[in-house]
Amino acid sequence: MTTARAMGDPRVLISEEDIQAKVRELATRISEDYRGVEDLRMVGILKGAFIFLSDLSRRLTIPCSVDFMAVSSYGDGTTSNGSVRLVLDLRRSIAGAHVLVVEDIVDTGATLNYLLRLLAARRPASLKTCALVHKPARRKLETQVDYMGFEIPDAWVVGYGLDLAEEYRTLPYIGVLDVEE
Numbered sequence: 001m002t003t004a005r006a007m008g009d010p011r012v013l014i015s016e017e018d019i020q021a022k023v024r025e026l027a028t029r030i031s032e033d034y035r036g037v038e039d040l041r042m043v044g045i046l047k048g049a050f051i052f053l054s055d056l057s058r059r060l061t062i063p064c065s066v067d068f069m070a071v072s073s074y075g076d077g078t079t080s081n082g083s084v085r086l087v088l089d090l091r092r093s094i095a096g097a098h099v100l101v102v103e104d105i106v107d108t109g110a111t112l113n114y115l116l117r118l119l120a121a122r123r124p125a126s127l128k129t130c131a132l133v134h135k136p137a138r139r140k141l142e143t144q145v146d147y148m149g150f151e152i153p154d155a156w157v158v159g160y161g162l163d164l165a166e167e168y169r170t171l172p173y174i175g176v177l178d179v180e181e
């Protein structure tokens with residue numbers, strides 16, 4: 001793990017308006033794709049996904065419920081330590097359920113890869129993923145993302161759930177930070 005420090009304020013990469021338009025677009029697609037499903041299980045991956053999940057779930061026009069998992073792979077620094085650890089598990093069984101995993105960001109793909117294997121073993125009726133942003137330049141593991149918001153460059157991003165050492169999560173936009181390691 002590396003300790004990192006922000007140099008200056010974040011510069012807007014994706015505006016609040018653009019995020020909200022994308023959330024509406026994704027919610028429309030998801031609502032259409034799951035039409036007829038009685039209880040879509042939205043699984044938010046803490047902590048980063050809590051804001052995206054909150055906005056996305058409220059835009060759906062189909063019945064859904066929310067549950068959470070927490071997986072830790074990063075410390076307070078900018079580099080993953082490579083290991084993925086389950087910190088918090090679901091409250092309800094997903095056997096036979098339609099499950100949509102919601103992430104703020106897919107970076108190396110390690111988190112989603114780990115979660116998909118874990119959740120698939122629990123025999124859901126279906127298992128899909130939704131992520132607001134992804135950094136293709138950083139991808140190390142093949143990862144299935146069914147609903148993708150934005151592709152972003154390999155920069156340190158914060159806001160709308162994303163943090164640097166627990167700061168900046170509640171910014172309404174996604175910004176880029178210059179970081180000193």
Ligand code: PRP
Binds near residue numbers: 045046103104110111
């Ligand atoms: C972030 C993010 C994803 C993961 C993506 O979580 O929310 O879960 O990293 O990175 P990966 O594709 O390289 O696995 P983080 O571990 O920083 O925890 P947090 O959500 O609590 O901030």
